[in-house]
Amino acid sequence: MNPLVFQAARLRPRPVIIASTLALMLVSSLSTAASAATTITASARTTGESQALVILNQLRSDAGLRALRLDARVATVARDRSDDMAANDYLAHDGLDGTTAADMLDQDKVAWYRTGEIIARTEAPTLAVAAAQAMDMFMSSRAHKAIVLSAHYNYVGIGVAPVGAKTIWTIEFIHGPDRTRPKGVLTKASSASGSHAVKLAWSGSDPVLATLTAGIANYDVSSRAKGGTWSTIRSRTTSRSMTVSYAKGTVRQFRIRTRDRAGNVGDWTAVVTVTVR
Numbered sequence: 665m666n667p668l669v670f671q672a673a674r675l676r677p678r679p680v681i682i683a684s685t686l687a688l689m690l691v692s693s694l695s696t697a698a699s700a701a702t703t704i705t706a707s708a709r710t711t712g713e714s715q716a717l718v719i720l721n722q723l724r725s726d727a728g729l730r731a732l733r734l735d736a737r738v739a740t741v742a743r744d745r746s747d748d749m750a751a752n753d754y755l756a757h758d759g760l761d762g763t764t765a766a767d768m769l770d771q772d773k774v775a776w777y778r779t780g781e782i783i784a785r786t787e788a789p790t791l792a793v794a795a796a797q798a799m800d801m802f803m804s805s806r807a808h809k810a811i812v813l814s815a816h817y818n819y820v821g822i823g824v825a826p827v828g829a830k831t832i833w834t835i836e837f838i839h840g841p842d843r844t845r846p847k848g849v850l851t852k853a854s855s856a857s858g859s860h861a862v863k864l865a866w867s868g869s870d871p872v873l874a875t876l877t878a879g880i881a882n883y884d885v886s887s888r889a890k891g892g893t894w895s896t897i898r899s900r901t902t903s904r905s906m907t908v909s910y911a912k913g914t915v916r917q918f919r920i921r922t923r924d925r926a927g928n929v930g931d932w933t934a935v936v937t938v939t940v941r
Contacts, residue, residue, distance in 0.1 A: 704791065704826050712791030713739070713822040716833065719799045720812060720820070727813050730874040733844060738821030738836050741768045745783070745834040746825035755785055755832065765836050778839035780811045787830045794824070798833040811837060818873040819843070842878035846870040846930045848922035852905075853936040860912050862938050865905040868922035868930070878926035890915040890937060910940040 704712070721731040745765055749755055758764055765781045784801050788794035802808040811817075817837040825832050852865035868880045885898035885906065898906060900923065910916060917937050922930040 704824075708791060709824060712795055712824050712831075715792050716795040716799060716822050716824070716835070717820070719796060720822075720835070723799065723803065723812060724874075729813060729815060730872065732817060732820040732837070732874055733871070735774075735819040735821055735838070735843065737772055737774050738769070738819055738838055739823060740821065741765055741772065741774075741823075742821040742834040742836045743823030743825070744768065745781075745836070746823040746832045749783070749832050749834075750825035750827035753827065755783060757781055757783070765834075769836075769838070774838070774840070775843075776838040776840040778816055780814065780817060780837035782808050782811055782835050782837075784833045785827075785830050786833065791824065791831065794831045794833070798831075802835075815874065818875045839875065842870070842873060842876050842924060842926040843928060844871045844873065845928045846880060846922040846924045848883060848920050848930050848933050850918060850920050850933045850936050853918050853938050855938050855941045857941045860940060861907050861909045862916060862918070862940060863905070863907050864918060864920075866920045866933075867904060870922075870924045878924040878928065881923050881925045883920050883922055885918070885920050886932075887916055887918050890917055894919075912940055914940040916940065 717732075717734060724731060742765075745759075745768070748759055752760055754760065766776075766779050769776055769779065782802055784798045786794045786797045786801070788797050799812075802812055814837070816839050819838050819840060821836045823834045823836075846868055847870075848866060848868040850864065850866050852863060855862045864885065866883060866885070868883060870877055870880050882900040882902050883898070883904070884896060884900065886894045886896050887908070888894045897908060908916075915937065917935050919932045919935050921932045
């Protein structure tokens with residue numbers, strides 16, 4: 665049997681953007697004297713998947729590309745795909761019931777504009793070796809390599825499952841809206857002597873994706889008397905500084921959070937306490 669199976673891209677209309685699905689499969693022709701265990705612990709599985717992600721993003725970095733960010737929901741689909749193939753002894757991009765990874769992403773309400781899937785069956789003494797073997801196999805195939813090194817994807821999920829002495833690897837790629845939360849920092853919170861006011865300054869950053877980074881939209885600023893109830897003093901402001909007046913001797917606490925243009929909201933920053941002078 666041909667160890668490389670190529671499934672041509674499939675197109676289907678979605679609102680505004682055309683979505684495409686690309687899927688590729690590899691079967692290892694290698695064997696080893698020792699093989700991975702037929703069962704793996706949850707922690708070992710997570711470690712193996714993480715090792716594969718590190719290798720994948722190193723390959724992208726070597727090619728001058730940005731890293732893909734792990735999406736837990738996409739990883740769940742990848743694991744479910746590997747589990748199903750392992751449990752039912754098959755290797756294909758359509759499940760036995762005809763369900764595809766794209767269908768599963770839709771069922772889980774994961775927004776996407778383009779998807780790609782590559783799968784491989786490996787045989788190696790450890791998951792770490794199996795992860796490296798799978799990535800070597802993908803990179804030795806022009807079609808698989810094109811997906812690994814594509815500039816069109818921004819999120820990824822990896823799932824591995826044991827089947828006998830072998831392991832099945834599924835990597836799901838998506839090109840989708842930014843769903844990574846931005847970060848903010850309160851850079852200044854001080855009160856000058858005799859000012860009866862607090863000067864605040866802040867900034868934010870939106871983690872850069874391989875594509876479709878939303879960028880910072882605005883900030884929320886909140887304050888409270890020390891240990892009291894928080895109240896918003898600026899909502900969705902695009903400013904990055906402000907001055908607030910209070911009575912001398914008042915002890916106030918401040919925090920900010922950041923929002924990006926995709927609607928993702930970051931965590932509140934650490935609380936800063938200021939005594940008004």
